[in-house]
Amino acid sequence: MEEISIKDIKRVSDALYQSRGVDFSNYAFSSFKRRIVRFIEINKIRDLNDFTTRIESDNAYADNLIKEITVNVTEMFRDPSFWVILRDNILPRIEISSEIKIWHAACSTGEEVYSMAILLKESGLLKYSKIVATDLNSNVLKVAEKGIYTLKSQEVNRKNYEQYGGLRELSDYYTVMDNHVQYDPDLIKNVDFRCHNLAQDGHVSVFDLILCRNVLIYFNFELQEKVINTFNSNMSPGSFLAIGSKESIRWCKAAGYFNEVSFEEKIYRKKVEATQLSNIRN
Amino acid sequence: MLKDIKIVIIGGSAGSYNVVKRILSSLLADFPLPIILCLHRLKDIRNGFAESLNIDSKVTVTEPHDKEQLKPGFVYLSPANYHLLIEPGQNIALSTEPDINYCRPSIDLAFETAGFSFREKMAGIILSGTNTDGARGLFNASKNGAFTIIQDPENAQFNTMPNEVLSYFKPDRILTDDGIIDFINSLKCNSYA
Numbered sequence: 356m357e358e359i360s361i362k363d364i365k366r367v368s369d370a371l372y373q374s375r376g377v378d379f380s381n382y383a384f385s386s387f388k389r390r391i392v393r394f395i396e397i398n399k400i401r402d403l404n405d406f407t408t409r410i411e412s413d414n415a416y417a418d419n420l421i422k423e424i425t426v427n428v429t430e431m432f433r434d435p436s437f438w439v440i441l442r443d444n445i446l447p448r449i450e451i452s453s454e455i456k457i458w459h460a461a462c463s464t465g466e467e468v469y470s471m472a473i474l475l476k477e478s479g480l481l482k483y484s485k486i487v488a489t490d491l492n493s494n495v496l497k498v499a500e501k502g503i504y505t506l507k508s509q510e511v512n513r514k515n516y517e518q519y520g521g522l523r524e525l526s527d528y529y530t531v532m533d534n535h536v537q538y539d540p541d542l543i544k545n546v547d548f549r550c551h552n553l554a555q556d557g558h559v560s561v562f563d564l565i566l567c568r569n570v571l572i573y574f575n576f577e578l579q580e581k582v583i584n585t586f587n588s589n590m591s592p593g594s595f596l597a598i599g600s601k602e603s604i605r606w607c608k609a610a611g612y613f614n615e616v617s618f619e620e621k622i623y624r625k626k627v628e629a630t631q632l633s634n635i636r637n
Numbered sequence: 638m639l640k641d642i643k644i645v646i647i648g649g650s651a652g653s654y655n656v657v658k659r660i661l662s663s664l665l666a667d668f669p670l671p672i673i674l675c676l677h678r679l680k681d682i683r684n685g686f687a688e689s690l691n692i693d694s695k696v697t698v699t700e701p702h703d704k705e706q707l708k709p710g711f712v713y714l715s716p717a718n719y720h721l722l723i724e725p726g727q728n729i730a731l732s733t734e735p736d737i738n739y740c741r742p743s744i745d746l747a748f749e750t751a752g753f754s755f756r757e758k759m760a761g762i763i764l765s766g767t768n769t770d771g772a773r774g775l776f777n778a779s780k781n782g783a784f785t786i787i788q789d790p791e792n793a794q795f796n797t798m799p800n801e802v803l804s805y806f807k808p809d810r811i812l813t814d815d816g817i818i819d820f821i822n823s824l825k826c827n828s829y830a
Contacts, residue, residue: 358753358781361725383704383730385722385750429733433718434683518681569733572703572719579704600683601716601731603702 359395363403364388370410374417377491378554379424381578390424425492427463429569430508431470431525432515434600437568437620439519442474445595445622449563455484456560458589460567460582461553462488465499465543466512467566469528472542477522481545487559489551496548502529502538509536553582561591569599576606583609592627642784643758643829644707644723645670645821646751648744648775650677650766652794656814657764661694661712663818668696670829671707672821673721675747677740677766680718687714703731709829715742723751738770745774752778759783760824762817766798776805786810788817 364387368379379387400406410417432438449455455475459468468488475481490496509525516525529536551559553570565586571579583604586596596613598621604610613623649657653676678686690698690712698712701721706728707713715721719731720742737743748761748771761778763771765788779785785808790796792813802808812820 384724384726385730385753386732386734389722389734389746427733428735435681436683514681572731572733576704599703599731599733601700601702601719603704605702606704 359388359392359403364391366403366407367391367410370407371417371421374411374414375421377421377552381554381575381581382424383573383575386573387424394420394423422492422494425463425490426495427461427569427573428508429463429466430515431466431473431512432519432521433467433568434620435515435518435520437597437600437622438470438474440617440620440622441597442478445564445597445616446478446480449595450593451480451483453483455480455564456562457484457486458559458562458565459486459488460551460565460586461570462490462496462499462548463492464495464504465502466504467568468499468546469502469538469542471566472546473516473521473525473528476542481542484545486543486546487549487562488546489549489559491550491552491554493550496550500543500548502540502543503535504538506531506534506536553585554578557585557588559589562589563591563594565590565594565596567596567598569602571598571602579604580607580609583607587612587625590625592625594625596623596625597621598623638757639760639784639824640827641758642760642824642827643670644673644751644755645760645762645824646673646675646723646747646778647762647764648675648748648766648771648798649764650744650768650770650795650798652765652767656788656817657690658693659814660818660821661690661696661698663822664694664696665825666695667710668825669709669827670824671709672696672712673723673747673751674698674712674714675721675742675744675771676715677742677744677768677770678715678717680741683717686717690714701729701731703729705729707829715747720746722746723754725754727754738768740768740770743774744771748774748778748783752781752783755783757782757784760786760820762786762788762821763799763802764788764817765793765795767795768797769801771798772801772805775802775808779806779808784809786812786817786820789813
């Protein structure tokens with residue numbers, strides 16, 4: 356096939372919207388294109404018309420493409436210094452009335468959910484925590500719920516966990532089965548896995564902490580703005596938002612609702628008066 | 638045409654650090670184009686690299702945030718453990734998708750996306766390195782009209798990376814480190830606007 360153009364990419368995203376109602380029109384171009392091209396190459400697709408027709412007529416096919424576009428495997432305890440700040444500086448500042456409410460937005464296959472559960476367990480807070488973990492892709496949520504990962508991927512996880520200064524061995528939290536590992540299901544006892552699409556869905560609940568690291572990089576400015584607004588409306592005053600260390604909300608108008616708590620780790624705190632402002636507007 | 642070049646992308650791995658340092662120290666503060674440095678680096682060391690490149694450099698070396706707009710006279714270093722891509726809107730996007738050819742950042746990806754977005758207005762340069770990253774991306778960028786350069790394998794500390802390019806295609810120029818420095822400085826009258 357000839358090189359895929361911007362127009363071609365738009366046709367594919369239109370077809371996905373037509374058939375499955377999932378809107379990719381505000382995804383960042385280069386990464387989105389790369390995923391499409393990869394799918395085209397692997398499946399030896401020769402004709403773009405055939406491709407879009409199949410997306411529109413074959414739901415399972417379209418769903419599989421959506422999965423290929425959105426799966427985003429990450430590491431446990433990626434950026435150990437982030438998890439250290441979270442443990443030492445952020446969690447102690449969350450006032451616990453009855454429980455800590457945490458949202459992992461676009462949690463993919465759940466690596467950060469398990470990292471968080473381990474952090475909370477070692478801080479003695481897991482039993483007081485209520486975690487909601489969402490993704491638009493129900494397949495990755497199933498992976499997260501099962502907690503089964505490759506043995507090989509534990510090398511980098513273990514290294515990160517050690518740098519973070521975990522209290523135990525990471526291997527204490529999983530059992531090995533051939534070349535896979537199964538994480539302790541007790542870790543996710545208080546986790547509610549739900550389908551939610553940041554590009555299109557709104558309210559989830561009100562949280563003390565939202566984690567959405569290295570997700571905004573796949574969105575364009577418009578969608579970033581929308582997502583930050585969604586987060587704001589799901590946060591209590593004084594609650595925290597963490598994004599990836601190289602992501603920034605400085606281009607968003609909604610940045611005004613937040614104070615920066617850590618520039619290095621991109622942790623923001625919702626201003627108290629911001630809630631009052633948004634209440635007035637609504 | 639060389640005078641139309643608006644962006645320079647440099648890919649390097651083992652043995653490229655000193656050449657990059659020499660390039661940076663040769664540039665005047667008012668160098669008119671953005672330069673992207675896609676250099677292989679340790680994944681778990683986030684700090685120190687940009688700082689060390691800034692010593693002796695009159696242009697500012699920075700690690701960009703996602704969606705940062707390219708500006709003339711700035712040098713953008715790929716952050717540790719992220720891929721760096723150039724968007725059609727001429728801003729930078731980052732990605733955490735898996736390693737490509739064991740690399741993140743992937744030089745292939747930086748070349749390929751910059752080539753798509755800038756076409757014949759991009760110059761791509763491959764320096765020393767012990768792996769094969771970058772060749773495929775530079776080839777794809779050249780198909781989109783990019784001007785392509787490799788460090789002379791005889792002159793590179795490790796020649797695997799430039800040699801890999803020669804297995805794909807013949808780049809526009811094969812230059813020594815001094816030749817590369819002269820080439821980049823020859824763009825000093827170009828304009829980004």
